[in-house]
Amino acid sequence: MACARLAALRSVLLRSIGASPRKIIWPATSRPHPALGFSSAPRLVESSSSMAAAGTEVSCGLLAGRHDAYDGIILDPESIPQSPATFTEALQVSMAAWRGAGVKGVWMRLPPTHAHCIGHAVDAGFEFHHAEKEYVMLTCWLPRDVPSPLPPNASHQVGVGAFVVNEKREVLVVQERLGPLRGKGVWKLPTGLVIAGEDITEAAEREVGEETGIKAKFDAVLAMRQAHGVAFGKSDMFFLMALKPEPGQEKVSFQAAELECAAWMPLDDYVALPTHTPLNLRLMNSCLAYLDGSYRGLxxxxxxxxxxxxxxxxxxxxxxxxxxxxxxxxxxxxx
Structure with a gap:
């Protein structure tokens, strides 16, 4: 059965790349899907009688990658040609080979140097998955008779807020220079977004330090809020946390690029402000219960x-x- 499958795959490849003589070279660093039946991914190059000049791209090579735990392939960005014509031809040959070998999902990461290949990949059936500053990720589900179960892009951004009260029972508050509260004179708790790879506890400590210069340590998660349609159609998960400031920090130095001002405000004065929304009041109830010891949080x-x-x-x-x-x-x- 394995020999028959390999023979069929060879036939598919030869029909895809034409009748001109080729040979298969096996890069030692490549790891294809095991269904291909080889220990490493083949890369097709011209035979010695028709080899291209050194340093030039050779068409019709199988794109290299490593198999994942779901019968898919994650392509090696280094194996992707920069030439649009070479890329398109190699992709066609590879997709035919992968389908013949039973590969299911393909993940393709294209750096900015390969941005001109994105349209060709989409024309071949790839879809956008997500993008970062360093790359665009595209995916393709190869089986034609089974709906794609590939996981979608992350659905949420994550934000944090910090409830910080000093030994004088003053709460740390800020006014924003940018955003929906700009110019409205609204006092609020310090907030910010979590950076990829950062714990939410670390994010809260960092945001407080960046925005106000106050050093404070995480103590408890007091509440969580989920909202939808917040950032370009994405959802938002917000964690309100209690932080304990180091004693004796009276001076607040606010981040002028983002804030109008920051200050220690008597807690009772902050609670009495008329600008609180119903959601803010519920969050503040959790803060006050934590402060008087009737609620510990997480x-x-x-x-x-x-x-x-x-x-x-x-x-x-x-x-x-x-x-x-x-x-x-x-x-x-x-x-």
Whole structure:
């Protein structure tokens, strides 16, 4: 069966690339889908009698990549030709080979140097998945008789807010220079977006430091809010957190590029402001309950997940610690 499948694949490739003599070279660094039946991905080049000049791109090569855990292929960006004509030809040959070998999903990452190849990939059946400053990710689901289960792009952006109260029972507040509250004189808690790869606890500490110059440490997650249609059709997840400031920090130095001003305001004065929305009032109720000790919110600890070497951030309620906080050692939690 394997020999028959390889023979059929060879036939498909030869029909795709024409009758001119070719030979297959196996790059040691490539790892194709195992269904191809080879230990590394083939790269088709001209035979020695018709080799192109050194340094020039050769057409009709199989694009190299590595197989994933879902019978798909993640292409190696280094294997993608820059020439639109070479890219289009190589992509056609590769897709025919992948379909014949039972490959399902294909992930193609194109850097800015290959931006001119994007339209050709879309013409071949690829769809946009997401984009970053460094690349555009495209995907293609090869089976024609099965709907694509490829995961969509991230659906949410993540934001944080910080409830910081000092020993004088003053709350840290800011007025925004930019955004929907610009010029309205509205006092609010410091907020900001989480950077990729950053824990929400770290993001809250960073935002407070950047916006106000105040050093404060995470203590609890007090509330979470989800909203839709916020950022170009994406949803938004917002975490309100309590931070404890280092004592003796009276001077506030605000971030002039983003804020009109920042200050310590008596908590009762802030609660009494007429600009609070119903949502803000509910959030403030959680803040006040935390402050008087009737509400603890969620702990946050880094935990070994068991699936990878790194640790994940786990948020959990006080009832999870039936044995008290000393149970952290038994659970493998890291403070």
């Amino acid at each position: 702990w946050a600890r880094r935990v070994q997940s068991g699936f990878k070497a790194t640790q994940d951030l786990l948020m959990f309620g006080e009832q999870s610690l039936s044995g008290g906080r000393d149970e952290d050692a038994w659970l493998g939690l890291v403070k």
